[in-house]
Amino acid sequence: MQKYTTFANKRIMQLYKIETGNFMADGGALFGVVPKVIWEKRYPCNDQNYCNLSMRCLLIKTEGRVILIDTGVGNKQSEQFFSYQHLNGDDSLHQSFANVEVGLHEVTDVVLTHLHFDHCGGAVEKDEKGVLKATFPNAKYWAAQSQWDNYLSSNVREGSVYFKENMMPIFESGNLELIDENTELCPGIELRIFNGHTKGQVIPFIKYKNTTIVYTGDLIPVMASLPTAWVSAYDTDPITSMEEKTAFLSEAADNNYTLFFEHDLYNECCTLLKTERGIKSKESFKLEEIDNYL
């Protein structure tokens, strides 16, 4: 696995993608009100209408910190539950860490964009005795206070995507850090709060060379979700999602940001282009190719 380094402002930063496997979601749910005849041209599905989605995390080494963004679904729920999610692919959190030769104990910070199972499930694992423990024993775990409140008393929509065992061991260990406003995690990495998909989704903005890489989480789950109206039926407040996406994409296009997709199996990163018909993707590429597009 290649490494990436920047010396801007004397800051050295290395980025690694951490693939944790894939799951499937109904395409109609993923693209909300958009008709299938339109979305299927932009994102493939199987004959049961399922779209295959990655759970692609991002690992950042910078200035003595080792920061992981999201953790994938993990491995501690029942086989029946995982079969409902149609888990597939050869990647796992552990194998991806081994591939980049980083130990789980080296991670200093885990940023959880939000606490839906496909984002935070890997934060807690069972040890040999079946006891739940933090996967990253030396890390602080970051989430938004409003997301935590939502998790503790979930609404009727989100009750089925939050699991007690995914987060309570972290809370009980005293390593949960909650933010209630946009926060600088460390020089070069800002955590910003969005509320359309779920209350208190944390989106990391990472300054890298002459771009800003944005880990788009469920703000823009796949590249096909760029148009304003392409909002997932899972979003709890779709009007807010559209407003947040419009403002974000305008800022991102004006400042040549690079988007990093968590859930797009086919596109890892893209740059943006402002056109008369809205903001579109300009170039799609893998993280390891990013220096060719800066």
Ligand SMILES: [Zn+2]
């Ligand atoms: Zn989500």
